[in-house]
Structures are given as C-alpha cells and as structure tokens.
Amino acid sequence: TRSLVLQVDSGFYDDKWHIVYGGRLDHYSDFGNQQTPRAGIIYHPDEQSAIKLLYGEAFRAPNFLELASTTTTLNPELITTYELVFMKQARNWKSEMVFFNSHWRDRIVLDNFSVATGDFGNLGSNQSKGIEFSVNWVEDLWATDANVSYVKSQDNSANFDFDGFPRYIFNWGLSYKFPKYQSEIFMTNQVLHDMQEGSILEHVVEQTN
Numbered sequence: 001t002r003s004l005v006l007q008v009d010s011g012f013y014d015d016k017w018h019i020v021y022g023g024r025l026d027h028y029s030d031f032g033n034q035q036t037p038r039a040g041i042i043y044h045p046d047e048q049s050a051i052k053l054l055y056g057e058a059f060r061a062p063n064f065l066e067l068a069s070t071t072t073t074l075n076p077e078l079i080t081t082y083e084l085v086f087m088k089q090a091r092n093w094k095s096e097m098v099f100f101n102s103h104w105r106d107r108i109v110l111d112n113f114s115v116a117t118g119d120f121g122n123l124g125s126n127q128s129k130g131i132e133f134s135v136n137w138v139e140d141l142w143a144t145d146a147n148v149s150y151v152k153s154q155d156n157s158a159n160f161d162f163d164g165f166p167r168y169i170f171n172w173g174l175s176y177k178f179p180k181y182q183s184e185i186f187m188t189n190q191v192l193h194d195m196q197e198g199s200i201l202e203h204v205v206e207q208t209n
Contacts, residue, residue: 002027007038018042023057030067034059034076052085062108062120070120077122079104093137101129128153128165141179146172167194 007022023037040054059076066074084099105125134147151165170193175186 001029016044018044026059026061028061031061031074031076034061048089050085050087052083052087054081054083054085056081056083060108066108066120072119072121074108074120075106075122077104077108078106092139093135095135096133098132099130100132101127103127125156126153127156141177143175143177144173146170166192168192 004025005022006024007020010019011017012019019039019041021037021039023035026034026036028034036057036059038054038056040052040056042053043051045051058079058081060079061076062070062074079102081100081102083101086097088095103125104127106122107124107126108120109123110120128151130149130151132147132149134145136145137143148168148170150168152167153165168191170191171189173186173188175184177184
C-alpha cells in the first residue's frame with residue numbers, strides 16, 4: 001500500500017474564516033487506486049469559539065478473506081460524511097456539539113444471490129445521522145470528560161432501520177495525576193442504550209428468505 005496525503009489551510013479576514021481542503025490518494029496492489037477528498041469551512045466568532053462545516057470521504061478496502069472468497073471484483077466500501085460542528089473553549093475546559101450525516105455505499109457483505117457459496121459482493125447503501133455533545137475539563141491534577149450521542153441508521157436499499165450503532169451512547173471519564181510518582185489513575189464508564197444484538201447481514205438474510 002502506498003499513500004499520498006495533501007491538506008491546505010487558507011485563512012481570510014484576520015483568520016476569522018478558514019477554508020481547508022485536500023485529500024488522500026491510496027494505491028493498493030490488490031485493486032488499484034482510491035481517492036478520498038476532504039473540504040471544510042471554519043468560522044471563528046471569537047478566539048475561543050469555532051463553527052465548522054466539514055465534508056469528507058473515507059473507505060474500507062476489502063480484506064484478504066473477502067478477496068480470496070470471492071469470484072467477482074470487489075470495490076472498497078465508501079463513506080461520505082457531512083458535519084456541522086460548534087466548539088467553545090476556555091482556559092481549563094472545552095465543549096463541542098456535532099451534527100453529522102454519513103452515507104455508506106458499496107457495502108461488502110455475503111452475496112446471497114451469487115451462484116458461488118461464500119461469495120462477497122458490494123450490495124446496497126446505508127445512512128446514519130445524529131448528534132453528539134462532549135465536554136472536557138482539566139484543573140490542576142484532576143481531569144474529566146463526558147460525551148453523549150444519538151444515532152439513527154437506515155438501510156436505504158431495503159428501506160428499514162438497522163442497528164448499526166446503539167441509538168444512545170454515554171461516556172464519562174475521571175482521572176487524577178500523581179506527579180511525585182509520575183503516574184495517573186483514571187476511571188471510565190460507558191452506557192449503551194437501545195442496542196440490538198445481531199447484524200445487518202442477519203436482517204438481510206431474513207428479508208431474502
């Protein structure tokens with residue numbers, strides 16, 4: 001695998017506005033080249049705040065098992081993400097709110113319509129959208145961070161909601177430093193709510209059967 005990454009940050013109007021753009025070019029010996037562009041507009045109302053509108057693409061290359069088990073050509077899974085971000089920071093704390101919408105296409109799953117058993121294929125597209133809020137606080141030896149998110153996912157091809165992620169996720173962490181001993185103790189907690197066991201593939205198989 002060979003990769004080339006380019007990112008440019010251009011500031012305007014006393015750096016209150018920024019335009020960031022660039023992308024990544026990856027060459028895989030298994031299937032060739034893959035391009036993933038990125039772009040964004042950032043506005044700073046003041047020195048402690050930022051509003052960002054971001055666009056980005058990412059991909060997942062097929063792994064060895066998927067390539068070795070498939071008689072047809074597999075393309076990478078592609079994810080396109082749009083984000084609206086609000087950030088605020090002070091001397092010892094930072095907060096962030098993110099609205100996001102992701103489109104996942106050319107999903108690599110077992111192809112039940114293939115004549116070869118165990119074949120994988122690029123089938124369908126999904127969409128996930130939601131909101132996430134996070135806050136970080138640091139004061140001398142203490143630090144804490146927390147975030148909460150809501151995500152709704154949908155299979156656009158079969159037109160049903162799927163449980164790609166827990167509907168609600170809550171994370172909280174607390175840490176304390178011991179400078180004398182050059183050490184730190186921390187505690188983390190995570191709550192997953194409205195989470196279903198099983199996979200997208202199981203639902204697809206049920207729908208197919």
